[in-house]
Amino acid sequence: MDVNKQNSQTETPQSIQSFDEITFKTAKKYLDLGWSVVPAKVWWDKKEQKFKKKPALNLWKEYQRRLPTEEELHKWFDNTNQNGIGIITGKISGVVVVDVEVDGLDLIKNLNLKSTRVDKTISGGLHVFFKWSGIETRNKVRIGNKPMDIRGDGGFCVITPSYAERDGKIYKYEWEKEAPNSELPKLPFLGEEIRETERFDRDSALGLSIGKRHNLHLKLADSLWNDIVMGRIDEEAGWVRFGADNRTCTPPEPDKDLEVLWRSAENKVKENPPEFDEETQEKLAEKIEKAEAGKNLTDASNAEFLAKLYGDKLRFDNKRGRWLVWGGHRWQPDVDGSVNRLAIKASRVRQREALQTKDFKKRLFVTKWAIKSENKQMIDSCLGLTKSTLPVADSGENWDEDPMLLCCENGVIDLKTGLLRDGRPEDRITMSTRINFNPNATCPRWERFISEIFNGNKEVIHFVSKALGYSISGDTREQVAFFCFGTGSNGKGVMFNTLNTVLGDYTQDAPASLLQKNSQNTNTNDIAGLEFKRFLISSETQTTGKMDERRFKILTGEDNFRARFLNKEFFTFKPVAKLWLFINHKPKSDDDSKGFWRRVRLIPFNVSFTGEKEDKNLKAILKQEAEGILVWLVRACLTWQKEELKPVPDEIRLETDAYRAENDDLFDFISDKCVESPEAEVKASLLFKTYGTWCEESGLKYNDALTRNAFTSKMGDRHPRDRKKTGMFYTGITLQEGYVAPEQKTPFLTETETTKNDPKTEKGVGTIEEIGTGVATNSILLSLPRKKTISHRDSKTTRVATLRHEIDKVPTPASIHPSEPKVIPFVEDLDDDSNDIPF
Template sequence: MTVTDALTDAGAAARFAERHGAEVRFDHRRRRWLLWSGHRWMQDVDGAITRLALAFARDWQRAALDSTSTEREATVKFTLRLERRDGLGNMLAIARDLKPIADDGDGWDTDPWLLGVPNGVVDLRTGELRPGRPDDRLTMQTTVPYDAAADGPRWSQFVAEIFGGDGDLVEFVQRGLGYSLTGVTTEQVLFLCFGTGSNGKGTLTNTLKRILGDYAWNMPFATVEWNGRGSIPNDLAALVGRRFITASETTDGARLNEARIKTLTGCDPVTARFLHGEFFTFEPAGKYWLSVNHKPVVRDDSYGFWRRLRLIPFTQRFALNPALSDELAAESPAILAWLVRGCLDWQKRGLQPPPVVLAATHEYEQDSDPLAGFLKDMCVLADTAEIRAKDAFFAYETWCVAQGLTRDERLTNTSFGRRMAERFERRDTAAGRVYRGLRKRAS
């Protein structure tokens, strides 16, 4: 007698795994049942695994009733007991540890070039649609099917309007959003959508979130906002596998957590944890699209931060159109096709930000210079002038107090000295260290 013939919980589990092993997985890392649905693996959220187990028990029972085996009576009795809650539970508790059902949780939704859609899988390297396969290991999916030929005139009108008819800017945004379909993070970029209200940026991101389904995530802005603490927020755990990640902030004075942004937009593994859970690492797949009414405060003036940022200006203003959301929703397949075309264009050309984006980003960087206000208000620039380093820092501290800057908002003596040395000649003299090229403004 084989193990699948044994009238025991283990025997039933082995029989279940033999029959349904091709269509059922138990992800031990996330403690979830997954069932194959034709194009992807779907998480069981409504007891589907119990219904499948019950159908398995009843099929076994019917086969036993039709049998002339000497084990007929014992098998019928066993399968009737198997229908009880504890019977099904015991069988599934063992089956989830048996191959091929048992799964260690690695490799789900990790192919950066595959996009799950209701009618199959899109290979983003080519834009081609094909049937999904179990070994794709996809659980995520968009909410709309893929139709490469779908036409969206209302969407084309919308993006042209919100960017003031700037074709280069529209194409850049299309490439950026197309790049955001993938799980690739090689561009290491943060998209910052800036502009006062009623300019279309919320409609843009909300429309895309609705279409991208599982791949989209609305992140609390606090995840990328400076709070003075270095702890790892629970929010990061929700970013696993997400590709199009949005956050919005309408209040003035928010400060970005530059170190966290560098981590999230990089290619290195990210450490996260669920509430009360263990720490784990994951490969980042997300592209971040922040929408702000006011430019966030940035204290990091390093190239490593500013090379990542792309400020997209939203300069138009529109009257409320209650029908717009439904009009765009009607073209959802066309919008998805537009995104895939953007992905293909990005692969050919890169992001290629247009002059308007580069200029807006440069202006933002200049405005964020932590020394700009101090030098303007407290100093006079002159080639032959000098100021002692300690006097310069004292003047800076005095200026910070007058501006109402907190200790966390000010540069330290070391940071101040490093930034001053990057701008001015620094020399050691008998009177101490001096900066050449400026002097303190007369009171």
């Protein structure tokens, strides 16, 4: 059963203070809290003159793993004379209880043990209830020399309204403090305060069989269990220890046998403390050395000791080779050597533990080792082995994976609701905005600034705010990039510098080379640094440069990408950064496909702030409004989730279309001569002939016109081709109604041939002949004048093919020797566009 899930879905019950009887109704109230309830027995021991308590079930340990049913509660608490009710603490109930004895009540204040539920015990002490932290919490039968202990995972605790009779008077457990509708707080000092005084749970670690454990319990009672059997802690704590240990016994002992062990150890030690025989000492030494992680004096034991001491606040990401330290709301990358400090601290904790050892030689030996462990070489060795020691070792998967969680300095924002909550280790977040989230903060100057840079255009302002809200999430469903275009002094720089401050770790300034097309650049270092980033700010590419369309599609898509840092191994990740380019020149692109242009949103920055319009204090003012701007962004994200990035304002749509036209070789041709429709089609040869005529009419220069291959490729990206009996057709496009293509000038292919034996020249001249109509129809490649020399070589001849544009029949010069006309079916690639000329 998912205890946390149940707790979150269960309504907090009414006050329990009014219940002074132990009935089903009382037990059900606790069960509704998600607590694992069991009946308890409480009585006054006249001989020892103290209250004692224990579970009233023979088989209570199964409720360490599951909650009881209502039927079981009825069986236990209906029409019975139960005088005690208890709970199993730890993960199963989501509760940790600090038990403070009467003479330690001052610790409540000193250790800041504030809680919404405090129970006054039958002996006058206090039970302080805290929320289970999500990390295994072991039972501590004593916190150092302090008169208090902790009921953690698998522990047992008697609670209100349990009672017992003493000398004719009733003594009760009572609520000292209860806020029924408040969530329990986390234990403020859980971890370091407890860990540094923790006494090792030796017997549970031994994992002994029942027979051997029974014998060793008795023989070890005076040394391993003297705190319990000599009355230094009460019997309830003994059941805590036995209960927690019994979860790891091999096999688990029946509860009655546990009680026999308890009583036997208690009586035997008090009457006649035993001595160890040699055989028993050897067995114990071997078992304890194997069981006590960190007790062997080796580098490995130092690593195990560090992992045991700080395993809940330390991780090593083996995928990225980095240390992470839990900082309260997120796992923070170690940038200041905090892991080294923890290793040194662990060595000093070990020194303090050694000082509590009764054996002088062992105490001296362990103390020397602990002091030596502070040497740099040993610290390095310890940390090196800790990287592979659980729970510190981490595979590196699933960090910062939830796209709708945004971490800030005072918690984690759920972007689905806009609410702040505490960060949890299981969130696996490493990033932070580096500022607090204050839902009451405002940003009037930022809102005015946004209105100013977009000249009060409400549609554009609304769209841009949604785009910025979308960009703080890790969601990439929109698959778009934002091109912020305008000349200088228009607010782009101020806007993005401010967002850099507000979003902290989630932003990244990308170099201009990130999107610069460079066939020789195979370095992925700049892309590798984008992992986990959500807001990518890139300055423009070089004025004369072209965009790397492949990288652009990677950064605006939802596919994984393989990259690596310099001199590091490759790794795969999914980019989630939203690309924002602030540009004074629009980058050029050779990609005119729909797959490219559907990703582009060009946002114009047309207002200039110079002279009197310039506010020299603006950056400083906006920085002071950082918390308010974060609230503005979260609200914008909520709006985006409702509306998405629709509709696109006319101003942005028209600017984007114009930008596309500037980069699209076919945009103007299609706009002037064609109609695009799903049902339309046009013969490929006619469309290309029309394009050639349009080029002539438009005065397009030779170098700017498309060859047949280029035309076929680019038009095919827009409109698939379909071969029919009458020829090849483009689908989804046709010529405008009533348009008739005029007669087009025809380029002719001529060929000359000679042998190498010509005495006058190295390259003789052969025949020149116009290519016939049938061949020319399939061989015309250019619609504009063009001259190009291309060679075919074999062992005997050299052919030179020439393209010429003429209206009249091509004359035959007197110097040309007659020969048979030849059609060359294939030409080797001799320059960049030779492959566009299939003869």
